[in-house]
Amino acid sequence: MAFLSSKTGQFTYFSLQLSESDWSRKYVLDFGGNIGNMLRDPSSTIDEERYWCIDVVEESIKSGKAAFPKAHWIFYHRYCFFFNPHGAPRLKLPELDQQFDYIVAYSVFTNTSRADMFDLVYQLRNRLSAGGALAFTFIDPHYRSWLPSRYDGNNLRWRLEREIFLEKEKGNTLAIDVDGLIERAHDATWFVLVNGEDLYLESEATKTYEPEQQRTYHTFYSVAYMQSLFPEATILPPVNDEMQHCCVIRN
Ligand SMILES: C[S@@+](CC[C@H](N)C(=O)[O-])C[C@H]1O[C@@H](n2cnc3c(N)ncnc32)[C@H](O)[C@@H]1O
Structure with a gap:
């Protein structure tokens, strides 16, 4: 579509x-x-x-x-x-x-x-x-866009939760470890998140995804980077x- x-x-x-x-x-x-x-x-x-x-x-x-x-x-x-x-x-x-x-x-x-x-x-x-x-x-994945009273998390957490929500709407379960992914990305200056689950830290050498496997591709950069x-x-x-x-x- x-x-x-x-x-x-x-x-x-x-x-x-x-x-x-x-x-x-x-x-x-x-x-x-x-x-x-x-x-x-x-x-x-x-x-x-x-x-x-x-x-x-x-x-x-x-x-x-x-x-x-x-x-x-x-x-x-x-x-x-x-x-x-x-x-x-x-x-x-x-x-x-x-x-x-x-x-x-x-x-x-x-x-x-x-x-x-x-x-x-x-x-x-x-x-x-x-x-x-x-x-x-x-x-910027590490940036907190809103006050904690409104959304208590950084932009990466928001994206990961959004990916889970969007998949759920389609009747699918995205079984990802949100805290674990955030921890892995903690010190990265930039990275790519593919399909809400595959994280490539400071690299865009992603594996091959056939067109029908291509759902989402998000690139994040810290402000300093x-x-x-x-x-x-x-x-x-x-x-x-x-x-x-x-x-x-x-x-
Ligand atoms: C998240 S959407 C945002 C669309 C629009 N800017 C808006 O705010 O409503 C990203 C858009 O970028 C387009 N796009 C991605 N790569 C592009 C490229 N290389 N050249 C032109 N458009 C591209 C996509 O087709 C899509 O429409």
């Missing part, structure tokens, strides 16, 4: 992170934008005709185009675990006759390999206008009651 995102609040999130609420007249690329939730956000000030969305889920692009025909919708047939398991690995970004004031990616590099993140960030930076900004989210990867970036804490940090690279 194709993934269509029902997440809301992305415009509010990035307008806070970039300290700019008036995006009218700005050229915006929503990388991994799925059905275009940036445009659907009630507080969005983006001009439909200045909005581009690139995604590896063809159905999401079709759905976005039907709702916002004046915007620009591009299917990118690149491999991505679960989202597009039959795509071409490391396919180059499509050519675009446009440079962008803002390039945003909400919860995209949280689901790709670290190598893909490097490759794509490098290519996306070249699409920025002078003075433009690339902003993408990431999840992300800063070491992109020393020129500004790393911002979550806003808008969310759990994702933001990495902002200005041109």
Whole structure:
């Protein structure tokens, strides 16, 4: 089943992170934008005709185009675990006759390999206008996003419990040792969690998962590690009651 995102609040999130609420007249690329939730956000000030969305889920692009025909919708047939398991690995970004004031990616590099993140960030930076900004989210596994009275655990615990819940909804049991996995990841600066159960610490040399075995792929980075990867970036804490940090690279 194709993934269509029902997440809301992305415009509010990035307008806070970039300290700019008036995006009218700005050229915006929503990388991994799925059905275009940036445009659907009630507080969005983006001009439909200045909005581009690139995604590896063809159905999401079709759905976005039907709702916002004046915007620009591009299917990118690149491999991505679960989202597009039959795509071409490391396919180059499509050519675009446009440079962008803002390039945003909400919860995209949280689901790709670290190598893909490097490759794509490098290519996306070249699409920025002078003075433009690339902003993408990431999840620090050790960070506690909420007060203990609301949720008493770090982001990794939240993800593991979510994976158990999602499998239960499908009638399956995910028999994982949540405390044990958290303990194993305790000192890791980054790691990959595949299918909610296989943990690869500071490595993305995962075993082979056939397309039908590909359920979820989550990459986590500590704030310090992300800063070491992109020393020129500004790393911002979550806003808008969310759990994702933001990495902002200005041109
Ligand atoms: C968790 S969803 C978030 C969707 C959207 N940003 C939102 O907030 O509603 C991750 C999205 O990234 C897309 N994606 C993953 N890898 C991608 C890539 N290499 N290029 C473009 N989109 C990608 C997926 O297809 C999916 O739509």
